[in-house]
Amino acid sequence: MKLNFRILTIVLLILSSISNITGQDKKQNYGKATDEIFPYQKFQKAYVYHFLVPLQFYGAGRELKPPSDLKEVRIGFLGPLEGSVIVSLGKQMLNGATLAIEEANKKGGYHNMPFKLMIHNDVGAWGAAANEVVKMDDEKVWAWLGSIDDIVSHVAIRATLKVEIPMVCTGDPDPTFTETNIPWVIRVISDDRQSSYALVNQIYKKDSHSRVAVIRANNRYGRVGIKIFSETATRVGHPIVIEEKFNDGETDFKTQVERILVTVPDAILIWGNAKESALILKQIRAIGLKQPVYGSDRMVSPEFLKIAGNLADGIITTCQYNPNAENPKLKAFQTNFFKRFGQEPDVFAAHAYDGMNIITESIQKAGLNRVLIRDLLTDLKTFQGYQGITGKKVFDDTWNDIGDIWMAEVHNGKFKFNPSPPMGTIHQTTKTGSY
Amino acid sequence: MTKTFRKISFRAAVAVVLCGIYSVAVINSQPSAEKSAANVHSKDDAKPMPVYGHWKNFTTKDGLPSDHAYCVRIDGNRVLVGTHEGLSVYEDGKWKTYTIKDGLAHNGVVSIDVSELTGDVWIGTLGGLNRWSAGKFETFSQLNSGLPNDLVYCVICDGKDVWTATAGGAGHYDTYTKAWEIFTEKNAPMHEPWTYGVSAGDGKIFIAAWGGGVIEYTTKTKKFKDYTDPDGEMEIDLLPDDGLVHDITTATSYADGILWVSTYFGMSRYDGSHWKGYFDHDSGLASNFINFIRAKGPVVFICSDKGLSSTDGKSWVTYKKNDNNNDGMAIIKNFGRNDDNTINKTTKEIPLSPSIAHNFIIGVDADKDVLWVATEKGVSRGELMK
Numbered sequence: 001m002k003l004n005f006r007i008l009t010i011v012l013l014i015l016s017s018i019s020n021i022t023g024q025d026k027k028q029n030y031g032k033a034t035d036e037i038f039p040y041q042k043f044q045k046a047y048v049y050h051f052l053v054p055l056q057f058y059g060a061g062r063e064l065k066p067p068s069d070l071k072e073v074r075i076g077f078l079g080p081l082e083g084s085v086i087v088s089l090g091k092q093m094l095n096g097a098t099l100a101i102e103e104a105n106k107k108g109g110y111h112n113m114p115f116k117l118m119i120h121n122d123v124g125a126w127g128a129a130a131n132e133v134v135k136m137d138d139e140k141v142w143a144w145l146g147s148i149d150d151i152v153s154h155v156a157i158r159a160t161l162k163v164e165i166p167m168v169c170t171g172d173p174d175p176t177f178t179e180t181n182i183p184w185v186i187r188v189i190s191d192d193r194q195s196s197y198a199l200v201n202q203i204y205k206k207d208s209h210s211r212v213a214v215i216r217a218n219n220r221y222g223r224v225g226i227k228i229f230s231e232t233a234t235r236v237g238h239p240i241v242i243e244e245k246f247n248d249g250e251t252d253f254k255t256q257v258e259r260i261l262v263t264v265p266d267a268i269l270i271w272g273n274a275k276e277s278a279l280i281l282k283q284i285r286a287i288g289l290k291q292p293v294y295g296s297d298r299m300v301s302p303e304f305l306k307i308a309g310n311l312a313d314g315i316i317t318t319c320q321y322n323p324n325a326e327n328p329k330l331k332a333f334q335t336n337f338f339k340r341f342g343q344e345p346d347v348f349a350a351h352a353y354d355g356m357n358i359i360t361e362s363i364q365k366a367g368l369n370r371v372l373i374r375d376l377l378t379d380l381k382t383f384q385g386y387q388g389i390t391g392k393k394v395f396d397d398t399w400n401d402i403g404d405i406w407m408a409e410v411h412n413g414k415f416k417f418n419p420s421p422p423m424g425t426i427h428q429t430t431k432t433g434s435y
Numbered sequence: 436m437t438k439t440f441r442k443i444s445f446r447a448a449v450a451v452v453l454c455g456i457y458s459v460a461v462i463n464s465q466p467s468a469e470k471s472a473a474n475v476h477s478k479d480d481a482k483p484m485p486v487y488g489h490w491k492n493f494t495t496k497d498g499l500p501s502d503h504a505y506c507v508r509i510d511g512n513r514v515l516v517g518t519h520e521g522l523s524v525y526e527d528g529k530w531k532t533y534t535i536k537d538g539l540a541h542n543g544v545v546s547i548d549v550s551e552l553t554g555d556v557w558i559g560t561l562g563g564l565n566r567w568s569a570g571k572f573e574t575f576s577q578l579n580s581g582l583p584n585d586l587v588y589c590v591i592c593d594g595k596d597v598w599t600a601t602a603g604g605a606g607h608y609d610t611y612t613k614a615w616e617i618f619t620e621k622n623a624p625m626h627e628p629w630t631y632g633v634s635a636g637d638g639k640i641f642i643a644a645w646g647g648g649v650i651e652y653t654t655k656t657k658k659f660k661d662y663t664d665p666d667g668e669m670e671i672d673l674l675p676d677d678g679l680v681h682d683i684t685t686a687t688s689y690a691d692g693i694l695w696v697s698t699y700f701g702m703s704r705y706d707g708s709h710w711k712g713y714f715d716h717d718s719g720l721a722s723n724f725i726n727f728i729r730a731k732g733p734v735v736f737i738c739s740d741k742g743l744s745s746t747d748g749k750s751w752v753t754y755k756k757n758d759n760n761n762d763g764m765a766i767i768k769n770f771g772r773n774d775d776n777t778i779n780k781t782t783k784e785i786p787l788s789p790s791i792a793h794n795f796i797i798g799v800d801a802d803k804d805v806l807w808v809a810t811e812k813g814v815s816r817g818e819l820m821k
Contacts (some may be wrong), residue, residue, distance in 0.1 A: 030670040039668045046671035048680075048714060050700055055724065058740045059795040060502070060811040126619065127577075127584035128627050134543070134561045134586060155602050155629055158645060159586060162505075162545065163519075163561065176646070179669040180683055181699035181724065187665025220627075 028052070031193050031279075034423045036233045045342070050181070054380060054397045057183040057371065061164065066368035072116040073109065073368065075101070075142025075359055076136035078129060078156060082123040083271065085248045088303075089148050089348045094119065095341045096352030098331070099284070102340075103362040105270040110112055110368075115360060118379055122152040133159035141165060143359045143373055148348060150174035150220040157185050166362075166374040170355035171348050173297065173320070176245075178400040186377050186399035188355040188388070189347075195297055195318040196229035198405040198420035199269065202237060202273055203294055204318060205419070210238045213260040215253070215280055216246035216271035225296060226271050226298050234397050241265055246276060253283045261287060271296040279309035285311050292316070300347060300415055312410040319408040320347055321390035322417040330389040347390075354388035484750045485734065486765050486785065487806045487817030492792040494813040498530030499523050500542075504809035506727075506798035508547040508556075514807055515556060516814050517544030517798070520702025522558060538572030540565050540585070550592040553610075557597055559587030564599060575608070581615020582606050583628070589643075589686070593635035596654070598642075604628035605642045605650070618642070623650055624661040631699075632727070636689030641696075643684035649696055662696075662705070672712065673701070679703050680712040690730035693748075697725035702737060704748060711748070719751025719768035720744055721794075731801045738796035743808055754808075754817075756790040791815040 029038045030051045040046060077097055080090035098117060105114045112362070113400060118139050120132040129152040136144050144160070147153050148171035160167045167185045169177065175193035178185065203209050212233065216222035216324070222245065230240050241263045244256035247265060260268060268291050270277045277299050284293065295317040298304075305312050333353055338347040345353075359376070365382065366372040376382050378399050386393040394403040408415040494502050501520035508515045513526040521534040522544045534542050541562030549558050556567040563585045564575040575582045582699040584603030591598050599606040604629070605617035619628035625647045632643030648663035661691040664682045666673035672680050680698035688695045694705040701714040701723045715723050722741035729736050737744040742755040749769070756763040791808055798809030804819035 039671060040666070040673055044673065046666075046673045048672040048701070048716075050670050050672075050681075060721075060793055127586070127601065130584060130586040130602030131562075134541070137543075151627070154627070154646070158588075158629060158631065159602060162586075162588070163543070171785045176669055180646075336800070 021369075026402035030398075031197075031396070032423070033197070037197065037232045037423065039231070042235075043226050051179065051396070051398045054183055054378065054399070055183045057374060057378075059164070059371070061371040062369065062375070064369055064371075070113060071102055073113050073363060074116050074118050074139055074141040074145050075356070075363075076120065076133075076139070076141040077116045078122050078132050078136075078144060078146030078152070079171070080122045080123070080148060080152075080295040081119070083121070084149070086148055089171070089346070090122075090299075091350040092343075092346045093146075093148060094348040095337065095343075096345060096349035097356040099337055099340055100353045100356035100360065103336075104357075109435045110360075110363055115363075119326065120146075122147050122149065122156075126151065127155055129153070129156040132156070133165065134163065137163040137165060142363055142368055142370060143168065143377075145170060145352060145355050145359060148172055150177070150224060153154075153177055154180075157182050157188040160184050164374075166329050166359075166370060166377055168355040168359050168377070170351040173312075174220065175228055176224060177320070178398040181398075183378060184374055186358075186383075186395065188358060188393060189351045189390075190320045190403055190405050191402050192225040192296075194402060195320075196225065196232055197423045198318050198407065199229055199294060200232045201421060202407060202424055203267055203269070204233065204236055204238050207292065209268070209292070211241050211264065211266045212238065212265055212269055213242045213244070213265035213267075214240050214269045214271065215244040215246065215256055215260065215274065216269075217273065219300075220275075222271050226269075227268070229271075240269075246272065246280070248273065248276065251279055251281050252274060254287075255289050256280075257283050257289070260284075261289060263292055267292045269294045269296075270299070273298050274301035275307060278304045278312070281308050281315070297339060297347070302344070304413075305410070305413060310413070312413065315410045317408045318420070319406045319415070319417060321350060322406045322419075323350070323415075324417055325391070327389060327391075329387075333367075333389045349403075350390050354374055354386075354390050354393070357388070358383055436668070440634060464718070482733065482747075484745065484747055484752050486752050486767065486820045487754070488765065488787055488820040489818040490787060490789050490791055491816045492761075492813050493525070493530070493816070494568050494792070499814065500532045500534070502812045503542070504797065504811075504814045505545040507800050507807040507809040507814060508549060509800045509802040509805065509807060510549045510556065513583035513643040514800075514816075515547045515549075516559070516807075516809060517547050517560075519543050522547075531566075533572070538565070538573075538574070542574065542576045546589045547589060547750050548591045550597075550610075552592075552595060552755070555592075557592055559585055559590035559591045559599060563587065563604045564590060575601070581608070581617060583617045583619070588630070589633055591633050593640065593654075598633045598635065598640055600630035600642060601631040602629060605633060605644075606628045607640075618650075618652070623652075623659050624649055632684065634687045634689050635741050636694075637692070638704050639689070641687040641689055641694060643687045643696065645685070646683055648679050648682045649684055649687055649694070672714075676710055677712075677718075678710045680714070686724055686727045688730040688735060690735075691795045693730065693733075693735075695728050695730050695735045695742040697737065699724050701725075702728070704735075712744075719746060719766070720751060720756065721753045726797045727799065729801070734801075736801060736806070738799050739810075740795050742794045743791060743796045743799065754787070754791050756792070756794050761789040763787045785820075791817070 143166040153172035169187040216226045255417045299317040366376045406417045446733035501518040506517040516523045527720045541560035543561035546559035558565040566573045584601035584604045586602040589600040597608040607616040631645040640652040651660040657719040665678040679700040686697045696703040704711045705730045724740040727738040744753040751768040753766045767783040792813030793810035795811040806817040808815040
């Protein structure tokens with residue numbers, strides 16, 4: 001009988017090993033997701049897992065020499081500078097990139113040739129970004145930095161793959177951006193997947209809410225951002241109770257807020273730009289809803305604090321870095337930025353500064369060859385653990401920054417920043433009473 | 436029965452049950468490639484897969500304006516090649532190049548098709564669409580026409596109609612009425628209007644909507660239908676053969692009643708009823724990163740970043756160049772495709788000297804006994820081996 005049991009155990013072990021032969025072996029979850037929140041993981045092993053190994057670029061071009069008559073080293077910039085609702089963010093991004101270029105040129109540029117920023121405007125219209133990337137190819141830029149808008153960035157990466165220019169994204173947090181398997185792109189800002197995980201952890205596990213209403217921008221930033229939050233909330237056992245939408249520029253949210261009211265939520269999440277988020281907060285409070293309000297990263301803005309006033313106190317959002325960190329490099333950047341542009345830098349300026357420094361450093365090390373610059377940016381060695389003013393850069397196998405997310409809470413009209421605990425470290429205790 | 440014996444029996448019974456449950460789960464959740472593949476039958480099982488050899492490669496040394504070739508199209512006795520620096524035409528053993536100076540909308544020529552009705556050549560560039568007719572280039576742009584966007588990733592001719600896949604949606608141009616239609620997320624089942632590939636067949640247009648799967652448009656009824664990855668997740672393919680392998684599609688090609696769809700995550704085949712997925716780990720596919728595909732009869736040619744593969748759904752032939760010299764090989768694989776459902780994993784390698792110009796393949800076209808390939812480092816011409 002003992003023998004039979006041993007045989008059965010051996011059979012079980014053999015069957016267990018067969019499962020790894022027929023399917024793809026998975027070493028870790030993509031996106032730092034725990035098993036609890038990874039798609040289908042509770043029910044089914046997937047046939048194929050993507051993004052666990054960095055894609056290599058097997059194309060040609062590493063042997064190409066730069067032109068001998070160069071007078072400047074061109075780097076492209078694509079951002080919302082005119083005709084967009086996020087022009088203020090685009091200008092911050094441009095200023096951050098400009099400061100990095102100016103500092104690099106003060107140090108001698110590239111072999112005494114100055115870096116020159118080739119500035120392109122994106123208007124957020126479908127397809128326009130592709131035309132700008134083609135123009136950058138015509139201008140013979142060696143790499144480029146941009147953008148913020150999800151649509152623009154997505155259109156641009158396809159074009160950048162076609163014309164083969166390395167791209168460093170410092171402003172678009174759309175998770176699907178680096179899930180396109182394009183080996184010419186890195187992202188130097190944490191994405192909405194990480195923000196969503198942090199918010200789920202905060203809202204459901206740390207603060208023990210269970211009925212969360214969502215109101216989000218009716219654009220790709222809102223749609224894709226909330227998708228990850230919603231799926232993750234469902235996987236931890238708390239599907240969102242309602243998802244309301246609003247358009248950019250909208251000022252009256254009465255209909256959406258009244259709909260939220262009838263669902264009796266115990267917390268509300270706003271996902272949108274600063275202005276609309278502040279107005280929504282005011283109207284939420286005006287109708288009598290006293291529930292805790294959480295928000296997306298774009299709330300971390302002076303504009304939000306100004307419009308929301310005292311009502312902002314207690315709001316918790318995510319932020320991709322800690323602007324109050326005791327980091328001498330960050331302090332110097334903030335001082336120099338204010339001196340140069342007469343304004344405080346925001347999250348887009350800070351990440352653009354880091355991103356542009358990474359570009360110039362990669363050019364210094366790789367030389368003037370797009371493929372070699374790409375190789376360096378994506379080797380997961382040269383810039384892995386890069387200490388920027390926005391913190392340590394941790395790239396996954398899609399070259400997405402999965403570094404720390406910070407929780408930003410408003411106290412006395414100012415944001416206070418604390419690191420978010422990683423998923424799975426907080427265990428839900430008891431549900432707090434609902435309002 | 437002693438207490439110990441009862442304990443052992445109970446454990447054994449539990450183990451047996453667990454074994455049974457586990458093996459059923461494994462079989463159900465992960466059907467092996469061989470098991471699934473055995474159900475794939477091409478229309479013409481009798482024809483062997485064509486193998487091409489006697490390769491001749493062309494670069495700037497031979498007259499091309501750039502080694503970086505995006506696309507190739509065979510047009511009777513001449514061959515049209517789109518490069519990063521212009522359009523090159525190979526005729527009577529010589530190359531002739533056309534650029535913006537000759538009327539091209541942009542020197543970056545990324546797609547070419549030839550109208551069977553008129554013989555006009557339609558050229559998709561990085562900066563607009565050209566019709567090359569009677570020696571003249573006519574330019575269609577997003578400013579002077581209904582072209583959705585100037586970056587024309589793909590152009591095809593379907594009778595009197597011309598279809599484009601652009602960075603701002605799919606465009607349809609009726610050459611008789613000179614009217615344009617634009618298809619985006621506003622009037623078609625696309626998530627977003629970034630389209631990348633388009634093909635036609637049996638009265639249908641198949642648009643590769645990058646991030647939105649495949650949009651099928653029936654020209655007679657003007658109705659749309661979309662095909663997406665059933666699991667809806669970017670980071671996994673949950674089940675094999677359940678639909679498109681991924682939503683980020685790069686090209687479609689339709690021939691012999693079969694729709695082939697390429698992605699950067701593998702390839703799919705649809706016979707109108709069943710989907711079949713192919714990955715580099717369970718088929719003869721050179722790589723999951725596929726730039727372009729073109730089906731000719733029962734065979735599809737697959738342009739990947741690690742070589743040119745071809746298959747009829749049963750057998751595979753992959754052309755690869757050696758890293759250190761100009762030689763290479765044709766790798767022939769039969770991967771679980773025996774008609775009697777037995778597993779076959781035979782591999783045969785045929786040395787090629789020289790081989791294709793480069794393993795990063797972007798375009799391909801086949802006609803009768805000739806295969807032309809556009810690579811990142813030149814253009815290659817292969818002949819059917821008898």
